[in-house]
Amino acid sequence: AQSVSQHNHHVILSEAASLELGCNYSYGGTVNLFWYVQYPGQHLQLLLKYFSGDPLVKGIKGFEAEFIKSKFSFNLRKPSVQWSDTAEYFCAPQSNDYKLSFGAGTTVTVRA
């Protein structure tokens, strides 16, 4: 069965600090990978996705993620966070049967 592991439950940072959120998945076949973000009081929305090609993908608001197939990882990064990046972040792999699973989420709190 497919599973997703997000290593950090809660991360607290100061503005301008760098952010890296870990995500590992277990799935033997082809998988597409997504990061979604949920800002306080808002819907979940797409941050970025990897389907094929360049393993380093860029998303909205300066976020990027790197797919490392050998490590089954898809870590999210941002070089310099802002207060407005305070949110919950979810890693979500999708298997070939369209099943879209989510990790437990990482709450990021950015202090001004």
Add this chain to the structure above:
Amino acid sequence: DVKVTQSSRYLVKRTGEKVFLECVQDMDHENMFWYRQDPGLGLRLIYFSYDVKMKEKGDIPEGYSVSREKKERFSLILESASTNQTSMYLCASSKQGLDTEAFFGQGTRLTVV
């Protein structure tokens, strides 16, 4: 503007009641999903559907069923509500294809008393 609409924002039901949660999307999407979101557990997939009348079990289908009679509507049914089904329920839809974005509804916070 894309839209996934869930019929209720808040719902309070009694233990043992049959509960229907409705979700409608206006984007002609093939895929639809039901999740429950609980603190510390993230989103857990209950059921999904990739076509009308098709349904697939997710990771936690026990105690739930679904219905997809029309493309735009995906219903989640709690046959006999229990207190451990108190949660936030999220519906999502996406186009056919494996690299397409899922769009989420605003959620239904269900409390079973």
